[in-house]
Amino acid sequence: MKENHIYKLRGIVQHYQWGGTDFLPRLLHETNEDNEPWAEYWMGVHPKGTAKVLTEKGTKDLSLLLQEHPEFLGEEVRKTFGELPFLFKVLDVKEMLSIQLHPTREVAVERFEKEEAAGIPLLAAHRNYKDKNHKPEVMVALTDFWLLHGFRHRDASEKSLHTLPGWDKLVPEVAAKGVPGLYEKVMAATEEEVFSLLEPLYHHLNEKQEELTPSHADYWAWQAFLQYSNEGHHDRGIFSIYWFNLVYLAEGEGIFQDAGIPHAYLRGVNVELMANSDNVLRGGLTPKHIDVPELLDNINFEAVVPQILLGEEDHQKGLGYPVPVPDFTLKQCRLAKGEIATGMENGPRILLVISGKASLNGQFFQQGEVAFIPAGVRLDCMNSEERDVHFFVAGVY
Known part of the structure; x- marks a missing residue:
């Protein structure tokens, strides 16, 4: 390797249905004549999409380059992680993503091995643990960005039961078992029970939809109804929109998602940096599998005050976003x-x-x-x- 040599990469575009159609093609100087969703741009060595190194002879997977030159990782990273430990992304969120949380590394190791021993195929839809890693994430907004992050205080959840139509039926749950009992009640409820609880809210928001603004949970609940409801079905993640913190980030502001913190990206463009893992436990706003007992066993029910990262100036004209990992x-x-x-x-x-x-x-x-x-x-x-x-x-x- 030449001294001070660096390599030009080309990342991998992921065309998930929730993605926008303009930001990533414009960033990458590409056309999108078919108006296809361009949701994420991956830069790393993830098995589902490793970046390509551009060479005079063509392209080479970044993972292969690092296998040929393990010294490129540095001694400390090689000893600690054995591989490039992060995945760098740009996300263009046009439609809200699923509510999710990620396990600790200790839980991931234990339960990955448990699912392996049970013979659950790695790509099975009901498999929770795809690897032995945790998946902390930090993101910084490139545009106005909205997300859900952690539980609000109990008082806010109780207030929703008294102000939203039909939710007063849930008052005994929070009175007897607090927020954990309230959350478990709706997550473990039958489809019919969920529909019965959410149908009055659907009609209430339908009547006032023209008045709704993104700064209020009602707006995002209505978006969730539009995105996920069909005949006889409402998504149980709608409850969480009122019980989690609704967070707005301006361009340049960031937030860190630690293990156990439920969160969901709602709209906007960001850069995201995460540990190289696929371990996701979902909690709604999705047609995908929800393992309620596993979700409840890993979720952090403590009230969270979102910590907005403004960036800390360094001597190299940069802004750093410190994380506890x-x-x-x-x-x-x-x-x-x-x-x-x-x-x-x-x-x-x-x-x-x-x-x-x-x-x-x-x-x-x-x-x-x-x-x-x-x-x-x-x-x-x-x-x-x-x-x-x-x-x-x-x-x-």
């Missing part, structure tokens, strides 16, 4: 014309240019292009253009 860190940076940022890190990094054009160790990278920087390689970033350059760096430091 060793798997990854995320930084964003903006450079005006003539500005330079330099740095050397012990771990590997992946850099994505959001806008503008920059020279990275003498190679030019423009909007939508991705760089892989091996461990121990000094990165010299310079902007010689009139327009500011804006980029994110994911890494293990």
